Amino acid sequence: QVQLVESGGGLVQAGGSLRLSCTASGRTFGTYAMGWFRQAPGKDREFVAAISRAGINRYYGDSVKGRFTASRDNAKNTVYLQMDNLKSEDTAVYYCAASMKAAQNARGSGDYDYWGQGTQVTVSS
Numbered sequence: 367q368v369q370l371v372e373s374g375g376g377l378v379q380a381g382g383s384l385r386l387s388c389t390a391s392g393r394t395f396g397t398y399a400m401g402w403f404r405q406a407p408g409k410d411r412e413f414v415a416a417i418s419r420a421g422i423n424r425y426y427g428d429s430v431k432g433r434f435t436a437s438r439d440n441a442k443n444t445v446y447l448q449m450d451n452l453k454s455e456d457t458a459v460y461y462c463a464a465s466m467k468a469a470q471n472a473r474g475s476g477d478y479d480y481w482g483q484g485t486q487v488t489v490s491s
Contacts, residue, residue: 370480372460373389377489378489384452386462388445396440397419400436400464400469401416401417404456404459404460413427415434416469434447458486458487459485463475463478
């Protein structure tokens, strides 16, 4: 069992930056690929990013490529999402998730085994 807790959400102006964190319980964090998803009101959950177990390989959704960066610190059981040049359309609840699959094969919600509770990100224009 893995418990995930996100933090770092908030209100930011368009063009600004935020860094989300997700800390996991347990001693097996490094055995999971980690992902970030988001869900805006009335929309489906959207893939944002995935990062491999060692943090070497990263994958991004088309809408965030070049603006968001995923990273992880396995010693701290934490994964991060650095979000730069934020746009109003980035407004959503952001979730981190853990997958037993390889990151390259973990682009959908169904590929993940554990989820955090989510953190709200609001970008004002």
